[in-house]
Every structure is written in C-alpha cells, then in structure tokens.
Amino acid sequence: YTHQVKSNNLDERIIFKGKVRRQNLPKVLSHYDVFLHAFIGSLDKSIVEATFLGIPVITINPEYLKIFGQWSSNNQPSLDQELIAFMKFSNKAIIKIVKARRKLAENNHEIKKWINRISHILTNI
Secondary structure (H helix, E strand, O other), rough: OEEEOOOOOOOOOOOOOOOHHHHOOOOHOOOOOOOOOOOOOOOOOHHHHHHHOOEEEOOOOOHHHHHHOOOOOOOOOOOHHHHHHHHHHHHHHHHHHHHHHHHHHHHHHHHHHHHHHHHHHHHHH
C-alpha cells in the first residue's frame, strides 16, 4: 500500500511492499529510487542487494551503517534522521556515495569472494 508522508517538510510518496521473494528483489528494487529499511538485526541481504544494484539505502541497521556508512552524522540515527540527511545531499553527491558503497559491497560481499573465503577457511582447518 502507499502512504503519504507529511512531516519534516517531506511530501513524497512511500510505497510499502512487504515481503518480496529473494529472486524477485532485483526486479522490484529497479522500480524505485531509494530503499528505506528499518530492520535492526543482523546485516540483511536485501540492503546489500540494493547496494549492489546502486540504489541508495536508508537504514538504521547498525551492521550496515558500520560497513557502508550513514547519511546523517548522528550516533545511532533514527530512520527519520537518515532520510532527512539523505534528502539534503545533491544528486551528484548521492551518486558518488552510492558508487563507493557498491564498490565496497563488490569487494567484500560478492558471492565469489565468500566462496573463496570459505574455501580458504576449510582448507586451513
């Protein structure tokens, strides 16, 4: 369903998708400009996938923020603070940050790298 946001000078349409099957995630994400994510647990594959796709991720997930960085300068930011900070960036700055985060994801979270790491661990046991 959709929801209108009228706080903090935001008047943008937000679409809540709910659960999306893993294999459908890239197709679904490709239709949107930004991925809002509020799960605090372990690093969620969906936000790493969005990062691989070059979609800006706005999240409060501590592990993601630690690895990829955040939009605001607040310690333990709220989703609202991250969204407001994101909206203050120019398109050029967002593109630069998203590219850097994508490169970081490719260097550390690509499946081939995981396979190599696991293989290395298993051969050294």
